[in-house]
Amino acid sequence: MNNQKNKGYKNSVNKHNRSGKQNKKQHNKRGNQADAKHNRKHKKVNAPQRGQKIATAKVTCSGLTSEGKGIAQWDGKRLEVADLLPGETAEIIVSKKGQYVNGDLKKVITPSKDRVTPPCPYYYECGGCQIQHMSDQAQARFKEETVASLMKPFGKPEPIFTMDHPYDYRNKNNLTYGMNKDRQIIGGLYAQNSHEIIPIDKCLIHDPKADEIAKTIQGLMKSFKMQPYNEDTGRGFLRHVLIKVGKFSGEIMVVLVAASSVFKGKNNFVKALRKAHPEISTLLHNVNTRSDSMVLGNEEKVLFGKGTITDTLCGMEFEISAKSFYQINPVQTEKLYSKAIEMADLTGEETVIDAYCGTGTIGLVASQKAGKVIGVELNNDAVKDAIRNSKRNGVKNARFYQGDAGEFMVQMAGRGEKADVVILDPPRSGSDEAFLSSVAKLKPKRVVYVSCNPETQARDLKYLDKNGYKVEEIQPVDMFPQTNHVESVVKLVRK
Numbered sequence: 231m232n233n234q235k236n237k238g239y240k241n242s243v244n245k246h247n248r249s250g251k252q253n254k255k256q257h258n259k260r261g262n263q264a265d266a267k268h269n270r271k272h273k274k275v276n277a278p279q280r281g282q283k284i285a286t287a288k289v290t291c292s293g294l295t296s297e298g299k300g301i302a303q304w305d306g307k308r309l310e311v312a313d314l315l316p317g318e319t320a321e322i323i324v325s326k327k328g329q330y331v332n333g334d335l336k337k338v339i340t341p342s343k344d345r346v347t348p349p350c351p352y353y354y355e356c357g358g359c360q361i362q363h364m365s366d367q368a369q370a371r372f373k374e375e376t377v378a379s380l381m382k383p384f385g386k387p388e389p390i391f392t393m394d395h396p397y398d399y400r401n402k403n404n405l406t407y408g409m410n411k412d413r414q415i416i417g418g419l420y421a422q423n424s425h426e427i428i429p430i431d432k433c434l435i436h437d438p439k440a441d442e443i444a445k446t447i448q449g450l451m452k453s454f455k456m457q458p459y460n461e462d463t464g465r466g467f468l469r470h471v472l473i474k475v476g477k478f479s480g481e482i483m484v485v486l487v488a489a490s491s492v493f494k495g496k497n498n499f500v501k502a503l504r505k506a507h508p509e510i511s512t513l514l515h516n517v518n519t520r521s522d523s524m525v526l527g528n529e530e531k532v533l534f535g536k537g538t539i540t541d542t543l544c545g546m547e548f549e550i551s552a553k554s555f556y557q558i559n560p561v562q563t564e565k566l567y568s569k570a571i572e573m574a575d576l577t578g579e580e581t582v583i584d585a586y587c588g589t590g591t592i593g594l595v596a597s598q599k600a601g602k603v604i605g606v607e608l609n610n611d612a613v614k615d616a617i618r619n620s621k622r623n624g625v626k627n628a629r630f631y632q633g634d635a636g637e638f639m640v641q642m643a644g645r646g647e648k649a650d651v652v653i654l655d656p657p658r659s660g661s662d663e664a665f666l667s668s669v670a671k672l673k674p675k676r677v678v679y680v681s682c683n684p685e686t687q688a689r690d691l692k693y694l695d696k697n698g699y700k701v702e703e704i705q706p707v708d709m710f711p712q713t714n715h716v717e718s719v720v721k722l723v724r725k
């Protein structure tokens with residue numbers, strides 16, 4: 231697959247090299263862009279985590295990793311170079327730390343026709359997006375090829391569902407606050423693989439309203455002398471702000487994630503924020519004293535509003551709380567869910583299991599075409615949302631249970647219960663043997679596997695393939711444009 235791809239890229243580069251002034255101009259612009267990127271990243275190349283610079287080398291990129299990095303050979307070693315595209319020749323800086331050799335792009339010598347100037351000015355520093363240097367078509371091709379390569383043992387995927395406007399799509403936006411070296415409060419996103427905050431005004435994949443509110447909060451912190459939390463010293467108050475937006479309803483939830491439950495000046499702060507943004511529907515104070523990278527802690531206080539927001543998806547209304555999972559790209563979610571339900575092939579009679587059901591969204595949409603839906607989910611808040619959502623939409627044929635999906639299925643199989651269709655949508659780590667072996671025992675006619683990580687999905691498909699199921703259809707969906715992530719939904723039928 232890679233060879234084929236490279237041929238295509240090589241041809242296009244040659245075409246470019248032969249091209250006239252206009253294209254030369256384009257090339258220079260692309261080359262300069264990569265230079266500029268290097269200048270900004272230079273300090274990172276020499277930063278301790280990259281190790282000691284050992285060489286500058288000229289390389290040719292032979293393909294992409296599943297993370298969207300360019301593959302290049304240097305001194306008999308395979309290097310993965312961020313922002314390098316197949317077919318491109320480039321100058322890279324090689325550094326070494328312990329046994330690890332890293333390559334960082336210095337300058338693109340012959341740019342690929344797939345290279346574009348990233349529209350975001352923070353792209354090269356920020357860790358949020360990884361493939362903004364690829365054109366929309368190249369992003370789609372990269373994701374299709376990633377899924378195709380992982381799914382090779384099971385069949386050929388359909389063309390990816392892309393997004394017409396692949397920006398402004400996130401309904402869940404998380405920004406972090408800190409202090410710069412001049413003791414000024416900054417707010418933004420983390421740099422790649424680090425907790426260094428890159429100050430930003432606007433993120434192109436965020437909901438624009440969310441960034442406006444985050445900026446206002448940054449200004450209010452100064453006036454209210456509210457200190458950002460410092461991970462190293464453990465001092466300070468505000469860690470993050472989490473902003474969820476109902477893209478259809480327009481409702482907005484703001485969660486102030488703080489290191490302490492004592493919120494000095496709370497009433498005046500809330501008043502000032504609401505005055506600046508009367509469109510905020512609900513405001514919460516979440517207390518996070520954890521030292522890991524989880525955004526939210528367990529303790530939560532509603533400062534005003536009902537503590538949840540509602541949104542519409544596939545014609546149904548859903549109530550969403552701060553901690554429960556809700557798909558982050560509603561435009562693409564409607565395409566994903568429609569495909570999943572089409573794959574479930576429901577006639578109105580079936581018992582459907584919606585495993586890892588979150589707030590019950592897939593199961594509730596499926597309930598309109600099923601006999602009965604049984605949802606299971608680990609997160610108690612999400613289960614409460616699912617039950618509320620069921621009532622809100624007048625659904626009478628769905629039940630939701632809190633628990634581990636694997637254990638739940640083992641118990642179902644043990645009781646000899648029946649299921650016609652199993653829809654599963656596990657987290658990135660995928661499902662587990664308890665769950666998959668119970669599927670094999672329950673023997674549903676169809677299994678629809680939704681996944682945000684095709685790598686673990688392929689692993690689980692291998693198990694199902696060995697235990698009585700055959701893959702019939704594979705559909706990649708671009709739920710996360712500009713990033714290297716891809717969603718995939720697979721239909722399996724009993725052999």
Ligand SMILES: C[S@@+](CC[C@H](N)C(=O)[O-])C[C@H]1O[C@@H](n2cnc3c(N)ncnc32)[C@H](O)[C@@H]1O
Nearest residue numbers: 555557586587588607608609634635655656657
């Ligand atoms: C990718 S989300 C899917 C949610 C839902 N299907 C949707 O489309 O919004 C995965 C969900 O699995 C839940 N989860 C994680 N581990 C679980 C487990 N062992 N058993 C049941 N649910 C689990 C998470 O809390 C999360 O809500």
